[in-house]
Amino acid sequence: MKTIGIASGKGGVGKTTVATNLAYALAKANYRVMLVDGDFGLANVQLALGLQAKYNIGHYLRGEKTLKEIMVTTGDGLMVIPGASGVGSLANLKPEELSDFIKGLANPIDPIDYLIFDAAAGISDNVIQLLKACDESLIVVRDDPSSIADGYGIIKVLFTEHDYQSIGIIASNVDSENAAKSLVTRINNACTKFLGIELPFVGHVEEDSAVKDAAKQYKPVVEIFPTSKASVNFRALAKAVSAQ
Template sequence: MSQSRPVQVIAVSGGKGGVGKSNISVNLSIALAQLRRRVVLMDADLGLANIDVLLGLSPQYTLADVLAGERSLQEVLMTGPGGIKIVPAASGVQRMAELSAQEHAGLISAFSDLSDQVDILVIDTAAGISDTVLSFVRAANETLVVVCDEPSSITDAYALIKLLNKEYDLQRFRVVANMTRTSAEGQQMFSKLNTVCERFLDVTLQYVGQIPFDESVRKAVQRRQALLEFAPNCKASQALRELANKVDAWPLPSAPTGRLEFFVERLLQAAVSEY
């Protein structure tokens, strides 16, 4: 286990629904896989598991089966577009706070076995700022906050960042603007969020770009296909590949805490402290 490599763990969050973070999670994962990274995408939206719906997949098993000791993580993983691996969501993960010592050890061991086969773990968190969302974000190395041009989007993103900063001392967040009409609009959204964060919080926000509004996104969702496969050359797909190039250049966490078993350890600690 001591030989396992650092893994980049990225939580994609938004503070509210409707900002398009699941779409970004899916297509960012595929774009990273196109850069020859081994990517696992975890659907952490426990109430409304939607990655399988977005991609037209029917999971046979979920993380709940791993927790119950009935399936290995390898058996639960599904292969998605572009060769990404997907951990389907499980309502059973809400039990994370109540795991027995044996289940706790089993889950850490399941993920550490996986760490030799993954470079990047992308976590698609639920909407809002529930305890589960906070647990996943706190355990990750990087937080990618998705905003869009709706009045409540900036407010909700700020609420998420404020809570993570004040309660858990998280200080660095990456921000992507989604469904923008112009490049200036993305910058304006970021400036609005950054101004209020600088005034009231001790945080550093980094703007990592924008994904333009694109009719192909809706069509891909209707077809239950990933955008990068449905319309690889559309504007939004191009922007997602640019985002993947930036994400791929983010520094890896320094060992040993960057290893996947430490991510699970932090996740479980966060879940227990919230409980």
């Protein structure tokens, strides 16, 4: 099993969109995928997939339900651990509790190929602890100054304060693959100069109105607009992730 955290630093850059579509595309490619709403205080993933889960992570954290009981499986075989509004956050979990939670996700349920976390925005301790517990963290970045600064910020914290290097970059809402490459090069210039590392460019997603149209219908774009530009990008991203 491989655990992947999707994070960004800045909010609203496309984490949930990337996490849900990557998870969906991998599930469609016949991998066993579990998607976890790592932003426990909100029900982002549920909304993005149009799910109305009876139970959520809050029931699990309060000891009322098992992971198997709160898990929802979509018609396409994607397994989901739903978050919920007003539950508090991973900030309340100590690092050992968090690592037990992640182990628990992998254990009682049938073997999983990919465990994908949609992390909360920001660089709070809980986000960093979650990412550190993942085999790989993918940082979603848009080509705007605050997204770049915050994306670099999360990379810097992971690398310098936690000695964590399994980081890749996903460029979101870009005009083209070339624009994505240029964005990642600029981030890597800073990473090389100040941190002495160069991060892999894992994939990109073009700015595409189909993403918003899909969100309005509470569905991943790869499911309902499979021929859109963004869907082509998401399938390529899934291929890149599974080829690693």
